[in-house]
Amino acid sequence: MKTETNPDLIVYFRGEYVPLREARVGILTHALHYGTGVFEGIRGYWDDAGQQLFLMRPVDHYRRWRQNCGILRISVPPPAEQLAEITVELIRRNAFRTDIYVRPIAWKCAERIGVSTDDEDAFAIVALPFGEYLPSDNGLHAGISSWRRIDDNAIPARAKICGAYVNSALASDDARREGFDEAILLNESGHVAEGATCNLFMLRKGKLITPPVTENVLEGITRDTIMTLAQLELALHVVERPIDRSELYICDELFLTGTAVGIAPVVRVDHRPVKDGSVGTVSRDLRRMYSDAALGRLSAYRKWVLPVGSEKQEPELHAASLAETTV
């Protein structure tokens, strides 16, 4: 993720809005040594025509974050709705008029040596201007990684646990060095799990197929959004089942989903074209729909977005914005 980090950026750090330069952690912090933090990623999209920013499913993200913090017994006291309000205030204080990425992070903050955890927890929320993560208009070239996806019984992949991202970093770094845009990881049983930072969908014989959440994948919110749009708007049959590596070589369409990557079509896997090597129609349609939904332009899915006006006004945290949406 490449961003300019302005030291004057206002961040929410341990209960206060402070400039980034003042938000510091000590070198003996438990999470720094042992990876005992849990982070989240939320997108905000700026709508120039309407002069407002839309947060995409912030309450769903904060719910997932708090749940996953529970896996490491990290406490984040404010409920998800209040965390969304803090984020709205953060956006206002920074007066963003561009697309942004919100990075909440909670961690074990005791400053001492020793791997076992205690109850000293902290959290922060950073929001940054953020453009395209992977330029994917014309499709990506993905490579199957030689690294295997971490197993649930080692470090749960369903949570965004800081230490677990060594697995993604190793795969991603190798993939880039080998000339691929993104890595696809297999799990220990040899099935396709997901991309280094994204979930995966394949179109085969008219069905949209994605690995189930028990295959060592992150339970992606974009994945859930796409399953909903594919079923309700494209009348596609969505199937959660294990995927073999070689199916990626013979499928009709392939795309990746994630908060950072959005909907990214894959047109080549391991130097083999996906179908004819161009972006398929289902990928294109879902990408367009996702972008419309994220900008609040699809009335049926307006409940997914939280508009943040540039003026001081009450955030529209009404019931619909808070609705948990799952297929």
Ligand SMILES: Cc1ncc(COP(=O)(O)O)c(C=O)c1O
């Ligand atoms: C490993 C991994 N898988 C999948 C995803 C996609 O999840 P989401 O759509 O909730 O951003 C991410 C992104 O955060 C990720 O890091």
